Amino acid sequence: MIKKAFAMDIQHDPELHTVPPDRGAMDQQPKWRRDFPIDAVQDAYVARRDFTKYLGLTSLAFVVGQFWIALQSRWRRARGRAPIVAIGKLVDLPVGEAVSFHYPTESDPALLIRQDETTLLAYSNQCTHLQCPVLPEFDSGRLHCPCHRGYFDMQTGRPLAGPPRRALPRITLKVQDGTIYATGFEKERA
Amino acid sequence: MDAKHFFIDPNRCIGCKSCVEACSECDTHKGHSMIHLEYVDRAASPQTVPVVCMHCDTPTCAEVCPADAIKRTGDGVVQTARKPRCIACNNCVLACPFGVPKMNVGFELMMKCDMCYDRTSVGKSPMCATVCPSRALHFGTWEEIERLRPRSTPQNVFRFGRQEVRTKVYMMVPRDAGVEYVDVAAALNADDDSSASTSVAQEDLMLLNILQ
Numbered sequence: 001m002i003k004k005a006f007a008m009d010i011q012h013d014p015e016l017h018t019v020p021p022d023r024g025a026m027d028q029q030p031k032w033r034r035d036f037p038i039d040a041v042q043d044a045y046v047a048r049r050d051f052t053k054y055l056g057l058t059s060l061a062f063v064v065g066q067f068w069i070a071l072q073s074r075w076r077r078a079r080g081r082a083p084i085v086a087i088g089k090l091v092d093l094p095v096g097e098a099v100s101f102h103y104p105t106e107s108d109p110a111l112l113i114r115q116d117e118t119t120l121l122a123y124s125n126q127c128t129h130l131q132c133p134v135l136p137e138f139d140s141g142r143l144h145c146p147c148h149r150g151y152f153d154m155q156t157g158r159p160l161a162g163p164p165r166r167a168l169p170r171i172t173l174k175v176q177d178g179t180i181y182a183t184g185f186e187k188e189r190a
Numbered sequence: 191m192d193a194k195h196f197f198i199d200p201n202r203c204i205g206c207k208s209c210v211e212a213c214s215e216c217d218t219h220k221g222h223s224m225i226h227l228e229y230v231d232r233a234a235s236p237q238t239v240p241v242v243c244m245h246c247d248t249p250t251c252a253e254v255c256p257a258d259a260i261k262r263t264g265d266g267v268v269q270t271a272r273k274p275r276c277i278a279c280n281n282c283v284l285a286c287p288f289g290v291p292k293m294n295v296g297f298e299l300m301m302k303c304d305m306c307y308d309r310t311s312v313g314k315s316p317m318c319a320t321v322c323p324s325r326a327l328h329f330g331t332w333e334e335i336e337r338l339r340p341r342s343t344p345q346n347v348f349r350f351g352r353q354e355v356r357t358k359v360y361m362m363v364p365r366d367a368g369v370e371y372v373d374v375a376a377a378l379n380a381d382d383d384s385s386a387s388t389s390v391a392q393e394d395l396m397l398l399n400i401l402q
Contacts, residue, residue: 015264019247021353038252040261040269 015041082184087112087122090178098136100125103171103182109133110171111143112180115154122171122182123157129164143168196305196316197335197344198240199362202326203227205238209318209327216306216317218270222294224303225318240327242318243268243290243303244348245358251282251291251302260300266358267307271300287350287374305359340365347371 016039020029037043087101093114103110109125113136123143125133132147142160143152150162157168170186207227214223226241249268252260259275260282262268271282271291278298282291291302306316314320315329322328328335335344344360349371363369 017247017262017266019356021248021250021253023248023354036258038249038260038262040263043258043261 013041015039018042084174084184085182087173087180087182090120090175090180093180096138100133101182104185110182111136112173113154115141120173120175120180121154122173123152123168124171126168127152127164128159128166128168129162134168194310194313194315194329194331195335195344196242196310196319196359197328197330197339197362198242198359199326199328199339199342200237200239201342201362202324203238203240204324204326205229205236206323208321208323209240212317212321213303217308218304218306219301220297222292222301224292224301226289240318240322241288241290242316242327242359243305244288244346244355244361245305247356247358250285250287250353250355251300254281254285256281263307265311267305267310268302269304269307270302273297273299276300287348287353287355335360335362345369345372349373349375351375 018026018038020026020033026034082104085101085103087103088099093099093112095114095116098111098113101110101112102108103122103124111123111125111134113121113123115121115138123134127134127145127147127150129145129148129150132145132150134143134145134150134152136142136154137144138154141154143154143157145151145162145164148163150164151160152158152164152168153160157170159165159167172183172186174181174183205227209225210223210227213219213225214221216224224243228239228241229235230237230239245262245266245268247266249260249262252262252268255271256279257271257275257277259271259277260268261272276299278293278295278300280293280300282300282302283293291300293299294301306314306318310316310329316327319327319329325338328338330338332344339362341364342362343365345363346357346360347370348355348357348361354371361372363372
């Protein structure tokens with residue numbers, strides 16, 4: 001069917017010039033010659049069947065993607081709550097000092113800050129711009145990323161200046177019997 | 191308006207290289223000259239031949255391209271290899287019976303004469319034809335060439351051994367020769383059997399010496 005249509009095109013379309021080297025009929029030629037036409041018009045031509053095939057495959061890919069997303073979120077839920085990790089003793093951390101730790105895994109640096117006697121704050125220590133470690137500046141109440149002069153609010157983790165646009169993920173804390181525990185991440189704030 | 195064709199008349203070429211320079215000025219050639227100015231037999235004669243792409247109906251360059259990179263547009267002009275496809279394998283350079291494609295090693299791209307596509311597609315002459323002082327390269331209508339060259343006739347069928355090629359570009363051949371095709375390989379065979387044509391060449395050489 002397609003073969004015939006192609007041969008017809010060659011005869012009637014003034015933009016198609018291809019003559020096989022043996023000067024025979026186009027429908028007598030090997031398949032590769034029809035698959036790789038020399039004329040740009042024929043090269044750019046997309047048969048309805050091919051178009052439909054790609055349409056079907058693309059929709060199928062979208063469907064698979066949707067299922068993948070659903071599975072991912074299910075797995076995330078199944079993985080359960082963030083771990084509770086002991087960071088250290090409250091008495092070891094004087095007011096106006098910070099200590100780094102790792103949460104939730106050993107490869108995620110985090111920062112524990114004791115702003116005053118009653119305020120304990122913990123953030124992921126990776127700047128939301130390019131993951132440089134941030135440093136606390138107690139005088140101005142900010143967290144400073146020296147890589148590109150990014151600043152975050154120490155109280156909330158919101159970006160104040162520089163390239164970062166997203167807040168530092170805040171880690172929720174719990175103090176029990178003089179020990180500080182990291183218990184999870186605060187929900188993303190708008 | 192009548193359709194314009196490209197006519198090449200090697201007899202009229204004076205070897206001034208204007209076409210070579212003009213070719214590199216064309217916008218579609220990226221500053222590279224795509225025309226070849228060849229000496230027929232440099233030791234014997236100063237005769238030169240301009241070689242542009244003949245734009246075959248069955249382009250050997252495209253036939254041998256393993257990357258499907260050489261395409262011909264609707265008006266029958268075989269274009270430079272497509273950059274995203276060309277793998278710079280040199281197959282086309284070796285295969286073209288006219289020796290037209292050039293490999294641009296820096297670009298990793300085969301570039302060839304595209305008849306100044308930006309110009310001829312809007313009815314202007316190719317750069318080489320606009321500058322040729324002797325009209326060895328002529329871009330015009332059929333009537334024009336009949337009037338201008340009463341002793342020549344355009345020919346566009348070429349034979350390379352068993353391969354026959356019909357081209358979009360015409361070569362002017364003597365009208366009274368009455369040939370049906372240009373047998374390109376004949377000259378090679380004539381050298382081998384040292385027959386009449388060789389003696390003609392020798393006569394030419396003598397004539398040249400006398401003239402000098």
